[in-house]
Amino acid sequence: GENVGLHLPTLSVQEGDNSIINCAYSNSASDYFIWYKQESGKGPQFIIDIRSNMDKRQGQRVTVLLNKTVKHLSLQIAATQPGDSAVYFCAERSGGYQKVTFGTGTKLQVIP
């Protein structure tokens, strides 16, 4: 079923350091995974995605790792900047339509 977070965990990172945000997903049948960034007062924004037949994908300053054995996703942000401060959600999709199941968000705070 859907993951519902009652309390957002917070990750505080010094500006310039690397950030790692972790996520456990629930549906072993999910075949597509997405990381979203949500800033205050805005809707979620796509960051990077990965298919279930991959274990790593890199974008600009971001890397997503997928471990299907333990149903675990991580998002790595290199050289974290103040503009990266936001809530980050992992999400999974399965089925013939685009129902996206969001995981528990993580609040990233970048310390200048």
Added chain:
Amino acid sequence: ETGVTQSPTHLIKTRGQQVTLRCSSQSGHNTVSWYQQALGQGPQFIFQYYREEENGRGNFPPRFSGLQFPNYSSELNVNALELDDSALYLCASSSGTRSEAEQFFGPGTRLTVL
């Protein structure tokens, strides 16, 4: 290219009332999905519309209903409002229904039920 827009931005209703929220999809997109995001939680899928037909539904009661129009804009209707319906309502549009078609989210409508 115009992004996803939603109206109104904020809305206050009382318990038992009905509400209609609106979404204009991004240019060229024919699929709209609606999500409910309670404070401090991740968005939860309500339903999706593709070419004016409901194409999938999450675990929400029938008092949550929707429409999609020929121009692919969409409405979310909620009847008999309850206090727990207070949330941010997000719509997302995409081109087609492939699992990997990127969804673009609007800024949301903040609904408060008193």
